[in-house]
Amino acid sequence: MDQFDQEIKNILNSKTYSYKPQAWSAFKRHSGMPAMNIGAKIGLFGGIAAAIVGGILFFTLPHPVESITDNSIAAHEQNTSDPTLADTVSPIVSSETVATTEPIVTASPKPKQSYSQTPTSSESFEHSQASATAPTQPRPATQQPSHYGRPLEILVDTISSNDFPDYPAKPADMLP
Amino acid sequence: MNTKPCEEILQLIDNCKKGQRRAIHRLFKQYYGSLFTVCMRYAHCYEDAQDMVNEGFVKIFAGLETYQPTGSFEAWMKTIMVNAALDYLRKYQPPAETVSYDDVADDVLPHHDENEALSKLSADELMELIQQLPDMSRTVFNLYVFEEMPHAEIAKQLNIKEGTSHWHLNFARNKLKEAIKNK
Numbered sequence: 001m002d003q004f005d006q007e008i009k010n011i012l013n014s015k016t017y018s019y020k021p022q023a024w025s026a027f028k029r030h031s032g033m034p035a036m037n038i039g040a041k042i043g044l045f046g047g048i049a050a051a052i053v054g055g056i057l058f059f060t061l062p063h064p065v066e067s068i069t070d071n072s073i074a075a076h077e078q079n080t081s082d083p084t085l086a087d088t089v090s091p092i093v094s095s096e097t098v099a100t101t102e103p104i105v106t107a108s109p110k111p112k113q114s115y116s117q118t119p120t121s122s123e124s125f126e127h128s129q130a131s132a133t134a135p136t137q138p139r140p141a142t143q144q145p146s147h148y149g150r151p152l153e154i155l156v157d158t159i160s161s162n163d164f165p166d167y168p169a170k171p172a173d174m175l176p
Numbered sequence: 177m178n179t180k181p182c183e184e185i186l187q188l189i190d191n192c193k194k195g196q197r198r199a200i201h202r203l204f205k206q207y208y209g210s211l212f213t214v215c216m217r218y219a220h221c222y223e224d225a226q227d228m229v230n231e232g233f234v235k236i237f238a239g240l241e242t243y244q245p246t247g248s249f250e251a252w253m254k255t256i257m258v259n260a261a262l263d264y265l266r267k268y269q270p271p272a273e274t275v276s277y278d279d280v281a282d283d284v285l286p287h288h289d290e291n292e293a294l295s296k297l298s299a300d301e302l303m304e305l306i307q308q309l310p311d312m313s314r315t316v317f318n319l320y321v322f323e324e325m326p327h328a329e330i331a332k333q334l335n336i337k338e339g340t341s342h343w344h345l346n347f348a349r350n351k352l353k354e355a356i357k358n359k
Contacts, residue, residue, distance in 0.1 A: 004349065005321045007294050008302065012217065012322070015299035016209040023208055023226070024201060030230035031237075033197075 181249040189249070193240050204233060207250065211257045217318050218261035220307055224268075232260035258323060262333060265315060290353040297359060305355045309348050316341050317348035 001009075027033070181189070188206075191199030212229045219225035235256050243252055294302070306314060315334065319325040320341075327345075331338040 001321060001324070003291060004294070004353070007291055008306075008352070009321050011294070011297070011299050011302050012213070012306075015213055015303065017212045017216065019205050019208045023212075023229075024204060026226060027204060027230050027233055030227075031234045033200075 179248050181245060185249055186245055189240060189243065189245075192237060200237060207253060210250070211253060214254060214257050214322075215261055216303055217306060217322065218258070218265065218315060220311065220314075224264070228261045228264045229257070231264060232257035235260050258319075262315070265311060290356050293356045293359065297356060301359065305352055305359075308355070309351055312336075313344040313348040313351070316344035317352075320345050 188199055188203055192203055208229070211232060212225060215225040215228040215232065216222070219228055232253075236253050239256060243249065297305075306317070309317065312334070316330055319330045319333065320327070325333070327338050327341040330336075330341045334341070336344075
């Protein structure tokens with residue numbers, strides 16, 4: 001290396017280019033480094049995915065309001081207009097009654113009975129009035145009103161008149 | 177130049193190895209200037225130098241695991257950057273011509289007042305003159321003058337004959353002297 005080479009080396013070694021923010025952006029593009037950090041990326045794409053799935057479910061699954069058709073309304077009205085149900089069952093199935101009967105049912109469970117309206121044993125009915133309220137024709141199981149998954153007849157069967165000494169009207173009294 | 181890196185640099189390297197984005201950015205920012213200067217010498221233009229420096233930094237970050245902290249970190253990075261520049265030139269420049277060593281002697285110009293003229297040039301002007309040299313001559317000149325590589329090694333690196341390396345060095349010198357005089 002002669003003097004000329006050494007001189008060139010000294011001059012260029014003293015030269016240093018300054019860093020520019022664009023250089024980092026260019027490097028990220030060149031290297032394929034993600035523009036955002038991983039956490040932010042997961043959050044963003046996770047949110048978008050959740051929104052898409054939520055939207056699909058919302059539009060594909062039947063909406064509760066849409067499922068009410070004219071037929072279902074008619075069937076509902078027919079059920080509620082049944083005198084047996086309206087007069088005998090509905091007072092018992094009021095929210096107050098259910099609230100008070102719930103602990104009794106769970107505290108002393110009785111053997112599972114047939115859903116038939118005719119009692120199979122005399123023990124099932126502590127009072128004979130309950131049997132008078134039962135309809136003569138058994139209803140299909142799908143039409144039987146239930147509360148918290150229990151057929152109403154079981155509730156009727158398990159509640160004796162002694163459980164509600166102050167109850168204003170006994171079911172039998174409400175029969176026409 | 178075989179200085180061990182300080183604790184701060186070692187910690188920075190460790191964090192880069194762990195893939196910490198902030199550490200990678202900091203290391204890039206810290207050494208960008210000096211390594212970009214290396215690439216500017218080998219490149220034909222600013223854009224090529226940018227591509228070279230980016231490619232070099234990708235190789236540096238990929239090879240951090242292999243770095244032994246017994247030697248200078250900056251020298252290690254510079255070696256990688258020079259190799260990245262050579263790879264870039266190999267990829268984009270046409271195959272080198274073969275020149276016999278006998279042809280070289282006649283091309284050497286005598287030394288005159290070029291050193292005086294050289295001292296009047298700024299670093300930017302000189303960089304521009306070097307960039308105007310033909311690719312192979314510029315590369316040989318850089319490897320010989322700045323990397324202090326012997327002709328045998330240059331010939332091996334560039335896959336040319338040793339005589340060709342001599343010829344390119346003299347050609348580059350003469351071209352530069354001419355250009356400096358004309359400035």
